[in-house]
Amino acid sequence: MKVTKRVQERLEELLEQLGFRVRYEKGNFKGGYCVLEKQNLVMVNKFYTLEGRVNVLIDVINNINLNWEALTEEQKKLVKEIRKINDLKAQLNLQQEPPQT
Numbered sequence: 730m731k732v733t734k735r736v737q738e739r740l741e742e743l744l745e746q747l748g749f750r751v752r753y754e755k756g757n758f759k760g761g762y763c764v765l766e767k768q769n770l771v772m773v774n775k776f777y778t779l780e781g782r783v784n785v786l787i788d789v790i791n792n793i794n795l796n797w798e799a800l801t802e803e804q805k806k807l808v809k810e811i812r813k814i815n816d817l818k819a820q821l822n823l824q825q826e827p828p829q830t
Contacts, residue, residue: 749769
């Protein structure tokens with residue numbers, strides 16, 4: 730998946746459909762999601778690059794329980810693509826780790 734502004738927008742739309750509010754704020758933090766006063770909130774560092782922002786959104790999507798019935802077919806396809814990429818990354822990381830003694 731190529732990282733573009735449109736990918737970022739699709740991820741934001743997906744999270745909003747799932748009941749999360751996405752905010753871009755400045756500060757000294759990595760980004761992620763939390764529940765604040767009964768609201769699901771995704772915080773992304775405003776100073777991150779486009780790739781960094783997309784990576785935070787993808788991490789959040791990978792770590793939340795998804796309600797598949799609430800997703801459109803396009804959103805389901807996007808989530809499957811994200812998970813496929815993460816599976817490939819995990820396999821590559823396992824292959825690159827040196828054996829432990």
